[in-house]
Amino acid sequence: MYQINTDYYDGAPMVTGCSIAPGASFTYVINTGQQVGSFWIHGHYYGHLEDGLRAPFIIHEKQHPIGYDEEILFYLEDWAQQTFEDRMAEYDQKTPGHLPSFYPTVLINGIDGNLTRPITFVPGKKYRIRVISMSASFWFRFSIPGHKMQVIEADGIAAKPLEVDGLDLGPGQRRSAIVTAHNSHAFNYLYNVTLYANFANPFPGLLPRHYSGSVIYNSAAPTKVPTISQGQMVWCNAIDMQVQDQSPLYPVTRQIVWTIKERSLGHGIPYYTFNDFAYNQTKVPTLFTALTMGKLAFNSSVYGPQSQTFVVKYGESIEILINNPGTKDHTIHLHMMDYQLVEVGPLGNAEANNKPPVKLQKSGPYPMRLDSATLRAFSYIKIRFPVNRGFIALAHCHLETHMEHGLRATIVAAPDLLQKHIRLPQEAIDLCKLQGISVSGNAAGNQRFDLDGLPPAIPI
């Protein structure tokens, strides 16, 4: 959520505040007047979302929008048979190149994907199908073969309708699409949910995993299953979308380059970074450093090298080029905003790895805005956003293991405006005090550039 001047409600531990310690409580205040659309709530601390602390969060328009009759929600989860902690322990003991014996099942609307309930279509009616990927690691595809989908929303932002055969969602992504029911009720159909990923070896029946549920027009009718393979279908690709409000391409006054690096440390533990350091928690939440360091808050050094902090100023218009020369797909999520996805392209090393290169594509004049973009292996994306207020934005891959193993960065935007407008609620301060966490000073809780006591940054 944007959390304009209420960054302390963002919920990213040690970035915008302290975590909720066992036995403690904290009240989040969400201004529902700033955004509408599909979101989700999830624990942002060490795999909690993967262990189940995740729920859809939908802000409806004040008035029922014209354009559809009913809404049908699907929220999708990858569901492991181990806890995140056990999985990470297994991960950490493996030799390089080996992934844990982890093939998840799928929950559709909170229940076993094999037991999924049917949905009902009334001939001629228009349905808004809302799909929320609350995934921790895997990608999802959703389709209703025999029906086209008009995508009208991505990550809470309204889009000009884009016709596709199905939706493709990385961890954290959300889409809405209009599906018009056929006029005839001669047949029933199926909706399909597929779980897939490029980071684990395919295994028959386990990956990719296919689930389906009935689309009932008439309970006495036979089910029609159109013979179209997933490879023949057109999947929703964010770079093909145009934003509904026709906001033009933002200008660029400064380009920042992040190159994702991957290296195995110790017992083959893969670490990931944007640029040179694996993210590691600071000793003072980054927001509190920005609020208490005066003019030094503009100097990225005070946030510590392992917070990978980039300070940007009011009035700047930022482009981030994110290179992924590695073998794994990621979803790049930025908190507190949506950004324009302006370009997607190949890095040139795909063929050497026996993979087809990602096609070079630039956005149209009205680029789609998102908060979570897919970044495929051997490719890059360019995203843009204006600095029109103060905010602290955690940037991270939305795959839990990647995020917990370093793939995060921090954007501190206009700290002068944060200092002017933010008044920390006592509750946010108490949450830190309860855990003995300092609420002022640099990343180490010291003055100026003295980072004594901060754990060493892990260089990659």
Ligand SMILES: [Cu+2]
């Ligand atoms: Cu990732």
